[in-house]
Amino acid sequence: MSSELAISIQGLSKCYQIYGQPRDRLKQMLLPRLQRWTARTPRRYYDEFWALKNISFDIRRGEAVGIVGRNGSGKSTLLQLICGTLTPTMGTVETRGRIAALLELGSGFNPEFTGRENVYLNGAILGIGKEQLDQVFERIVRFADIGDHLDQPVKTYSSGMFVRLAFAVQMHLDPEILIVDEALSVGDQFFQAKCYAAIRTMMDNGTTVLFVSHSAATVKALCPRAVLLSHGELIVDGPASKVLDRYFVLGSLEANAGSSAPTALVAPDDDLDLDAVADAAAAPSSETMHAGGNASAAQVVSALQPPFERRVSHRVGSGQARYVECRVMAGADEAIFVETGATLRVQAVLDVIEDCPQEGEVGMVVSTTEGVELFAINSFFHGARVPAMKAGEKHVVEFEFVSPLSSGARYRIDLGYRMPVQGEYVDKVFAAAGFSVANQGDRIIPLLFDVPGKITVA
């Protein structure tokens, strides 16, 4: 392996043996040998499951790489193979330097020992002597910040305290490679912020980082490069924002095809070229990423989202009028992938069921899919009139804005209609539409917003 590299993975595959019943495991241990002795063809009492299939990639020293993929795609298996806690069925993993793995945090901890004793025990397991540990002990304790619990047995710790101490130990032992799984999500937000700051410092100091998370925004914020796994295969390896866009497309396609996600989405059109859809969305070339290859704009949009009624997560209101459609328009086309800075028009159709005899108020909120509300466009605050409406009418409500969002997350639109202004809702619809954002060209925008700015250095 070249000295430039921290990790080199070549043709890596992992096959698990799946036993239908516990006794099959025993049979597999004993019977094939017996069958061979008696010159019979040995039988197999398990099914094979290939969790990773022929994965190859290298990570240079000091690089930070995000591993993304849906549940069961093989991320943990890959990390465990890199850490050496699993052995490959085929292929090789080479690593250079000491690895700190935050996979099974505290797996080296003895529940009966106190936190203090466990710090030394953990250090010993990781090959760190007492003297070396003495030098960083105070810093570990300060970072973990678990107060008097340090002298209590760790079996009495909450999962958050456990993670605090385990992370503090790992990060103070100067690893050359840091591997972080979802473990940090157990800590509270303040501790998480502290951990991410610590990871950034380690990265600045040249530590190679491999990071697995389901949060695209976190992966993008930490890692310039990402690798996407699906069903044990490496789908794409490249700049994080492009890989994450591809991840969203793949997630939508797989969910639509009913492969494994629990989302209630429509089945895609049989004639649709799914690869072309994924490529079109992952490799944008025009302002609105809606088409490419053999897939038309309408096909892409309809394949990647269910019809309005099925994508709405819930709604409240008197029901005198109901939103019945919501489209995100970029230029003349409906879009679910847009570029940063695009002018977007959210077109919503209101179906009036009973008279709404007063002037009202319409609004929309853009949130992350996790429900963090980011900004709103509202007729009351924007001074737009919403006239009284009569039963049987249909009205198109259009909200226009220049998108300040950067890529790496998927966004959701909620709609509201109140009559009178600031009164009870006639209809409030959650998750009426969704869209993803890709950065223009190869621009790197580190956080959620892409705000026009100017810099002078005097």
Ligand SMILES: Nc1ncnc2c1ncn2[C@@H]1O[C@H](COP(=O)(O)OP(=O)(O)OP(=O)(O)O)[C@@H](O)[C@H]1O
């Ligand atoms: N010990 C095992 N025996 C059999 N199958 C296993 C074993 N460990 C993992 N698998 C299977 O291998 C596949 C990949 O699992 P893995 O845990 O690597 O996925 P993952 O991408 O980390 O998922 P998640 O995001 O849910 O943590 C899954 O289908 C899982 O059920």
